Amino acid sequence: MTTSAPPTLASHGLVPAVKFLRTIDLVKSFGSKEVLKGVDLSVVEGGTTAIVGPSGSGKTTLLRLIAGFENPDSGTIELNSRMVAGDAWIPAHKREIGYVAQDGALFPHLSVAQNIAFGLDRAWNPAGRRANARRVAELLDMVSLEASMGDRRPHEISGGQQQRVALARALARKPKLMLLDEPFSALDAGLRVATRKAVADVLHAAEITTILVTHDQSEALSFADQVAVMRGGTLAQTGTPFSVYTRPVDPDTAEFLGDAVMLEAQLQGSLAMCSLGGIPVRHATLQGRVRLMLRPEQIRITSDGPIRGVVVDTVFFGSETTVRIRLSPVPGLAGGGEIITIRHWNASMARPGMELNLRVIGEGVAFPV
């Protein structure tokens, strides 16, 4: 993170920079409500993109437009250099796009094996039936489900298993693009992480371009190599998980992607002066009064830290403790007295009333006031 050019996926050497999916200025309204207000999204072949945003931001609508369940009011969607919506129209069943819905949407009248085989060509002879059965077994294995699971009904298996079956069903047709619409949100916390990991591994092994929609920022940051932050029907920011997290474009995005410490600061050159001292800021185009954003983990409690503060209160969470600290005024600097919230691993090191020494690691981001 020392070069000045923003990193791209290609520069990380993760994927070849071939645009596989491109949406241009997508607009969609339901009744009088404009849900999408011009969305431009590009996804490279083999890449994993997470569209993250609060509920009602239009992310599911965007996914449904890409899948072909809805038609945009204006704008175009290109898939694999072919226009699928806009000037042309390719219906959902001809787009070769896999789709996994929030609750899996398994067909309740079919067994697990029949669900998975639903998208396969119907077998009219014994040889075809055997081929289909082999493919189903292969897919069950791919999503780490036992072959005996095939005879069960969807309501007889757990939520995590249902999502794996839904994934296997979508994989059966070897789609070029996989769309995941909050597929983990109905699962409880432990199962969610495990299922997410399993799904990510399967999709990565099959080299399928994937778009995940989620409202969970940690899920987005951990799952994808491109994160698109959606807010109010537009994409606020698109980039690698690291770049959107460390260099958000505005305070809303900053706070949506994680906890943020916001301080008043005076920006001179590339140094922001605030209650935490002089903090370096990259691409400092603004000057004068700014809002400075730091991530809480950038602020460390160390005995030799130059900044001093007093613990206001703490909340113990087990593995870590959040500590509210009132910053002491720094001689020669404006401000002081602000309360910031940071995290620390050791509860005994921070008790209310204790005075602590702090140090800031890395750079801050400056926003206009």
Next chain:
Amino acid sequence: MSKTQLVPDTKRDPRMTGGGKAPRPPLGVSALALLATLIALFSLVPLGYVIYMTIATGWDTVLELVIRPRVGELLLNTILLVLVTVPLCLVLGVGGAWLVERTNLRGHRWWALALAAPLAIPAFVNSYAWASTVPSLAGLGAGTLIATLSYFPLVYIPVAATMGRLDPAIEQSAASLGLGPWAVFFRVVLPQLRIAMAGGALLVALHLLSEYGAFAMIRFDTFTTAIMVQFQSAFSGAAGNMLASVLVLLCMLLLLGEAKVRGNARYSRVGFGAQGLAFRLRLGRYEIASQLALLSLFVLSVGVPLYSVVRWLIAGGAEIWDPTEFFPALFQTMGYGLGGAVATVVVAFPLAFLAVRHANWFSKLLELSNYITSSMPGIVVGLAFVTVAIRVVPGIYQSAYVLLAAYVLLFIPRALVNLRAGLAQSPRELEEAARSLGRSPAMAFCRVTLRLTAPAAAGGAALVFLAIVNELTATLLLAPNGTRTLATAFWAKSSEIDYAGAAPYALLMILISVPMTYLLFQQSKKAAGQ
């Protein structure tokens, strides 16, 4: 990122694209909407007929025909019947439901079914049983007795279903606020039953207005019996039409009244978590009195009709089972039942689909028209179809199609209730999943939505089938010459005071109705649980 990577060839205005190329709204839906509109218009034929006839007759003639002692007498009869019978049904229905659902009554599971059982006996069969057992029965008192015994389950079933699902925590809260058991019942339980009671009372009242056979049998004159007499003497005369207008007006008033009582109230449970089991009150020394009350109700409503039918069967001996009469009636009934059931489900499907999948003002309007049609008495539907068939499409008068069309109109609500529940269990997402798996929209619809709705459609068809088997009024008016269904054959025999000859038909109608009653009972339990 992508905003800066727009390539030059997209400089044309992208907002101009996408217009009208894709099926939006999907072609299937607009075709369906058109179909549904046609069905709704068709379903408004009876109402339109009544309004047209009233206008065509001329205001002076209308007044002359409506304001006369005979109409006043009928009005008095009908209103008294409704005013006495509906409260009786409410008392029996709510009381029975409370004993069954909220007390430690012995055998409450058995009683729960037993109190629904009278529904398996068509009202005109019940009337026949009473009239042939106690020949002196006549007039308002007899009408009230028979109607109450036949129709109180219409209140009991929805009220019991709702009572079984009430959240006991609300009653426990009321008790903790210092209310005794009686106060809890009247201030907390009864208000929550308002929707079920209003709905049940409306059904009872509509049945009272439209029933023909039960009242004709005991020579009690209501609008419906008077219209039938007019029809038989003067066919589609002005006098009969004006009586029908007044009858429809009464039905509309009932609908309005029920809508007002029901209001906007929605008594659904607020909050999450599993619901506790309702507390059952100890009957103690009232147990014997309660058992006796329920037993006498059961004897009067089910015992007497069964006893009477069996008595006539025995009295008639073997000769009443004339196969040359019996089997044709059975087969014709089956034919009409099956044809009508299939037609009704097919016609109801677009309506249900629009209501569930595309709920908007349009589907609400369709539902309203269907709601109004469902209140139309069979005699009005019959009269309307006779007249329209003769005047507009003479070719189809006296054909089975007209009768089937009348069945569809009369029984569409039964199919709709089932289809809507079935469609609700087949969400749009499943169809979309099928489409993303490479199935065309039509294919996805057939393999997922139709397949998943099939059981509900079958249930709805069964209910319609059984309703057709017991339909008398419209069948009498519209059936082609020479038609004999179980109901009309029964009617012909019992009108000739051949009570023994009518008994086999009565028995068969009761036997066929038993599963319908059970289905309705189960369905109401499910509906209240949603």
